[in-house]
Amino acid sequence: MLKINKASFSDFLTDVMRYNELVAPVMTDNSRFETIKDVSKIDIRIHAYFPAKKFFFKKCQTLFTYYDGKIKVPEIELDKNQRIMIGLKRCDLNSIKRQDIMFLQETKDPYYQEERERTLLIGYHCSEPYDDYCFCSSMDLGDFYDLMLYEKDDAYLVEIGSDKGRGFVDRYRKYFWDTDLYIRPHERRTETRLHLNKREISGLRNNPEWKKEISKCFSCAACVTLCPSCYCFDLYEETNAKLDKVQKKRNWASCQLTCFTKVAGNHVFRETREDRFKHRIFHQIKYFKQKHGMNLCTGCGRCIRGCPTKINWVDMLNRM
Ligand code: SF4
Ligand code: SF4
Incomplete structure (x- = not known):
């Protein structure tokens, strides 16, 4: 198991921001995921009021233009910076999994695919429900992330969920420490106060x-x-x-x-x-x-x- 100390977390994020687009939850007029310019604004514990889906599936997008007898398709910019998205909750991560099914499983959507491929997903495990409206513990959520952070005293324990996540850890190895600490089964669950008792409707x-x-x-x-x-x-x-x-x-x-x-x-x-x-x-x-x-x-x-x-x-x- 790896850990990253809270004391160096801000330096880590600043370093990440230097070479990547960093997206995280912040509190503005309301809570939302935003591209970060100042790491002191980040609060990875926030369960953002607005979801992160606009980063992959845009609210409004031009798919192609017809002009002068020709069809012009916006170029897919494969050399765009890598995007690191941090602070996604288990519900957010599982929603991305559902959107992947829609946009990547059968007919692939190239616009969505481009945004997904350049994004690394770093989750944050909620040890308790954010408020009385969360009911994730009654839904069939799985593990879906590149890296997952679990808060433990003065550190975050880090679980690696993909090769992409492992590559990222290797790149920023100086911030990650080996540890004997581990996550107990009950620490992986979030018991929500609201519960959907029956899903067969x-x-x-x-x-x-x-x-x-x-x-x-x-x-x-x-x-x-x-x-x-x-x-x-x-x-x-x-x-x-x-x-x-x-x-x-x-x-x-x-x-x-x-x-x-x-x-x-x-x-x-x-x-x-x-x-x-x-x-x-x-x-x-x-x-x-x-x-x-x-x-x-x-x-x-x-x-x-x-x-x-x-x-x-x-x-x-x-x-x-
Ligand atoms: S359920 Fe609530 S949020 Fe949805 S359309 Fe009706 S009033 Fe609006
Ligand atoms: S609770 Fe379910 S239906 Fe409601 S916004 Fe979240 S994912 Fe969508």
Whole structure:
């Protein structure tokens, strides 16, 4: 087992920042992952209000441009600096795993792939839940990281999860020490106070409990925007005034908005708020698992924490 002393952690991060893009959780107007200019702003314990997914799957991206009879695709910049992302929690890391399934498993998305390949993921294990909205201990999360940090007294114990992680440790070996300390099984778990008691929800679609919570929802889509696992996007074209240049773009999309299922002829497949709300929960807990063998939801709690009317769908399912 390796450790890195807290006393040298700041020097380590400064050194990393010198040659790499360093991304970490910081507290600004709200907590978020940001590219770091000043390491004193980093607090790796923060469970960021906004997820880190925008670094891989951009909110808005131009996929190609059609101009002068030619299609121009933005160049993939393979020589970009390596990005070191530190302070990801187990829920964040597992959400990246779900996004990898969507963007890399079948048809590979070159834009996503470029960002993923240049990024090293360093996790931070939460020894206790960040707040009452976390429920990761009831979800099927696995180990998915390049390096994982566990806080132990005046040091962080470091677990290596990939060759990429091992290569990184070798590069910064002067900060890492061998240690006899180890992580006990209970120290690998985080027992959350909120718990989803049952994940088999097939028989619950017509339960009357939905109505109460759905009546509080006004389809603002904050839940989906804040979700680190949600991956839906919209494709559209933008033209210039002369109509001789077209950009094909994509934006994050939200299943909570009626436009999400609108098709030609103005037909909307999920017109009622109830249909949209239920679809979100069934996708997170059932449909994705049917196809990929794991829940899409990783229990980060962001959709409940960020909901303006604090709709707690975990409590709702438990009551059912
Ligand atoms: S954040 Fe809350 S109010 Fe907004 S769409 Fe989601 S569940 Fe509805
Ligand atoms: S559905 Fe909610 S709790 Fe689950 S991963 Fe998305 S934001 Fe987190």
